[in-house]
Amino acid sequence: MNTTDFGPELTTNEDRTYRGSRFAEVRDAIFANPYYGKVWPGPGDESIPRAEVTNRSVFAGILPFGKPFFFGQAARRTVDAHGDLRWGADRKGFRRLLHPNGICLTGLWEITEKTTYSGYFARGSEALIVGRYSTCCTETRRGHSRSLSLVGKLFPTTDEEHKEPLPTANFITQQDFGGDYTDYINDAETRNAPDTSFWRRGSGIPILLLTGIVLMRADKEATIRQLHEIAELGKPADLPGRAPKFMRLVVDADQPRIEGEELDFRDEILAQIYDPGDPTPRRTLTFHIEVTDEGWVRGAQIVVRRTFKNWQRIGKITFDKAVASVNGDRVIHFHHALWRDKRDDPETTVRVNERRVD
Numbered sequence: 001m002n003t004t005d006f007g008p009e010l011t012t013n014e015d016r017t018y019r020g021s022r023f024a025e026v027r028d029a030i031f032a033n034p035y036y037g038k039v040w041p042g043p044g045d046e047s048i049p050r051a052e053v054t055n056r057s058v059f060a061g062i063l064p065f066g067k068p069f070f071f072g073q074a075a076r077r078t079v080d081a082h083g084d085l086r087w088g089a090d091r092k093g094f095r096r097l098l099h100p101n102g103i104c105l106t107g108l109w110e111i112t113e114k115t116t117y118s119g120y121f122a123r124g125s126e127a128l129i130v131g132r133y134s135t136c137c138t139e140t141r142r143g144h145s146r147s148l149s150l151v152g153k154l155f156p157t158t159d160e161e162h163k164e165p166l167p168t169a170n171f172i173t174q175q176d177f178g179g180d181y182t183d184y185i186n187d188a189e190t191r192n193a194p195d196t197s198f199w200r201r202g203s204g205i206p207i208l209l210l211t212g213i214v215l216m217r218a219d220k221e222a223t224i225r226q227l228h229e230i231a232e233l234g235k236p237a238d239l240p241g242r243a244p245k246f247m248r249l250v251v252d253a254d255q256p257r258i259e260g261e262e263l264d265f266r267d268e269i270l271a272q273i274y275d276p277g278d279p280t281p282r283r284t285l286t287f288h289i290e291v292t293d294e295g296w297v298r299g300a301q302i303v304v305r306r307t308f309k310n311w312q313r314i315g316k317i318t319f320d321k322a323v324a325s326v327n328g329d330r331v332i333h334f335h336h337a338l339w340r341d342k343r344d345d346p347e348t349t350v351r352v353n354e355r356r357v358d
Contacts (some may be wrong), residue, residue, distance in 0.1 A: 007094030007176045007330070008086065010073035011354060012336075015081035020030050020165035023128045023155045027030050028128070030104040030328040031321075040324075042276030043260050043267040048324050050264075051100035055139030056095055058207045071097050071210065075218040078336045080354045084130075084153060084168055093330030102134030103266040104328035105285070107319035110155055119231040119239045120154055120169065121291070127154040129317060132332060133185075133269055136174070137204055141262040143177035145200050148188045148265065149248055150287070151334045152317070169229035170335045173249050176200070177223065177304075178208060178288065184248060185268055191248040191306075193224040198302035212301045218356070219292040223304050228344060229337045230260045240346050244291035246308060249317070253288040257299065265325045273322050281320050289315040297310050318352045 034040075036047045066144075073095055086093060096102075111125040120127050131152040139146040153168040170181035173190035175182065178197035182188045201208045215222040231243035258271045272285040294309040341348040350358045 001096050006097075007096055008088040008095075009070045009077060009088070010068070011077045011080045011200050012086075012088075014088075015077070015083045015086065018083040020164060020167045023130070023157070024161055025154075025158075025162075026130050026332065027106055028323055029085055030106075030332055033326045034323050035206065035325060039277055039279050040270050040274055043258075043263060043271060045176070045267070048264065048266055049101075050138065051142055051329075053098060053100065053204070053207065055203075055206050058210060062210075067128050068134040072218070074107065075214045076336075076354065077221050077336055079351060081333065082084050082167075084267035085331050087331060093327065095330065096134075098136050098207075099134040100137075100329060101266070102132045102329055103269050103322055103324045104125055104130045104332060105133065105269070105319040105322045107131070107284070107317060107321070108158070108210040108316070109152070109289075111289070111315035113312070113314045115244075115291070115312070116242060117231055117244055117291070118177070118239070119233045119235040119243075120156065121231050121242075121244060121314070123314075125234075125315075126158050127156055128158060128160060129154055129319075130330065131317070131319065132333070133265065135265060136177070137207065137326075140264045140266065140291060142260075142268075143262050143266070145181055146265075147177060147179045147194075148176045148182065148185065148190060150190045152229060152336060154233060155312075157248040161347060167233070168335075169233040170337065171227060171230060171247065172225040172334065173247065173335060177211075178302075185265060185272075186255055188251050188258050189248055191246065193246050193297075193306055194304075196223055196299075196302060197308055209302060210237050213262075218351075218358075219336070220356075221333045226337045226340060226343045228340065229335075231344070243343055245293045245343065246295050247289065248311065249287040249289060250289060255285060256283075269322055270324070280306050285322070286321045287317045287319075288313050289317060295356065317318070336340055338345055 061067040181202035232241040
């Protein structure tokens, strides 16, 4: 294993000086170096790599001597670093330890229905969005257990060429942490609070166990990512925020179902938007945004089952471009919202100045 390939896993001074970014800058970065050149040739293109996630790579440096524990650094960085692009000194970014295989998308976030929430969860909100659809861990093909994930960052504007850097709000959604057998992305439901079925990980069970421990030490909760960043984006400073407790993203029922045995999810998403050999987007890919505050959990850590009531469909995400690229896998960064014991109260944040305080 070449550990020099990991890049800046820890929080850096570059991360600490973040003051926002421009949508065009992030968009141009992720579209700069597609794996397949200027045009996607179609499903089965072997130029799109499939990076392996192994016990050896995730556990590297865990012993209290020798090389640094990269995974521990990465877990702390995901909550401490707000930067949207992390180039590093060598301009090569960093290697994702759990989600190295992904595809980036750009489009529009819209809240169309009346809600009781604030910020960009309020009706009438429209924001540019950069998303990344990925899988944990190595497996990318249908017909195999894999945990699909959609994360996103919202820019509080609809002007793709805005001049001033803007702060972004990020969200994290995923299928069952242990994996699922959803063959089509059309049938996948990703949530900010997934279930966990550890037995589906097979030889990757040690990675799942370590992930829970490391995330809890870095922040607090390992199986839920709060949504207060979106609820506080663009809201008046003198008014309190109100975020939903749970969010799920589901593909619109009218999206085509892309056929293909053992099809890679990245090819599946590209086929939703492009025709092979044609650089012009021909279709869009729409996800519905649904939220609720009513949910219950059974179990803990490696076996988690969640039950929900009264999902409300409040808007949609429409992606009109996509790319599988080097910078999309190594440079773009999605911040995990800091855990709050009361999600709408910043005073209850459990990690302050890069340290746990509870």
